[in-house]
Amino acid sequence: MKTANIEKTLHEKGITPTMQRRIIAQTLFSMGKHVGASELYSIVRQKNPGIGFATVYRTLQLLKENGLVEQRDFGDGKKRYERRDETHHDHLVCINCGKVEEFDVPVIERLQEEVAREKGFNMVDHRLELYGYCKKCREEKE
Amino acid sequence: MKTANIEKTLHEKGITPTMQRRIIAQTLFSMGKHVGASELYSIVRQKNPGIGFATVYRTLQLLKENGLVEQRDFGDGKKRYERRDETHHDHLVCINCGKVEEFDVPVIERLQEEVAREKGFNMVDHRLELYGYCKKCREEKE
DNA sequence: CTGGCCATTGATAATGATTCTCATTATTTA
């Protein structure tokens, strides 16, 4: 994402644009998907060693609250962050190498809605992750 | 679960039956579903104040490894445990009161398999949780 | 019996990700 766009995005959301927030957002958006906080922190530090860990967490929280970032949890004890996409997607995770694929199956989404309705719930979120071994890892095990 | 059955179950799995393990397993099985470790610990302590927290964790791990217990994670920072059921199920969680409903939709299960196959993954597990507000919580908010 | 071996246990320290605190700075407001 271009710097100018980050500036604009933060401004649109009413987020005070500070140097730290710019760097953190820009770094996250340039790192691809499913990035952990400590991973992000170490890259951010390379650009500006003065930025603290707490600020990375605070900024991630802020971006999440403003709908710019999605928080994921693949069950390995640390949260992952990715830029919020226009389209929803779920995840397929390799339990050997950590590779993550994304997918979206509208039929599954609809069936989830239906289940929630049947049970009297007003569904506001869901979480669907498939865990297994990717092709590469299977071939290497042979 | 009856005491005799626990004894038998542990024995079948080759788990050395100790007093602690019997009490922990029996307590968990009698507490219903989706129980947290500390919650379990506090009930276990009532039966035998000498049992330590570490033993509760160790036993849960043991029961899980032997397929007697399933570990769940509803994203609130603590793991939940429930006796492993003969049939698979997924969860619907109220984000206000914590109520948990279970469901199983064979079509969703099949579609998951299909996605994994398409992406070249050998799926060994999955996780599907729906989050929302249950009927009761919605009515109370009015 | 009976001393030794090995699994289990309980108390407590350690871990690791995340959050909190608070004194210091930066930004906004008037």
Added chain:
DNA sequence: TAAATAATGAGAATCATTATCAATGGCCAG
């Protein structure tokens, strides 16, 4: 520009879970 407000960095605190380690308890070879 000065006061008011918000953000930051360093490090302490939290909280669930694991690891450590000395003590305990069976169980078996002799």
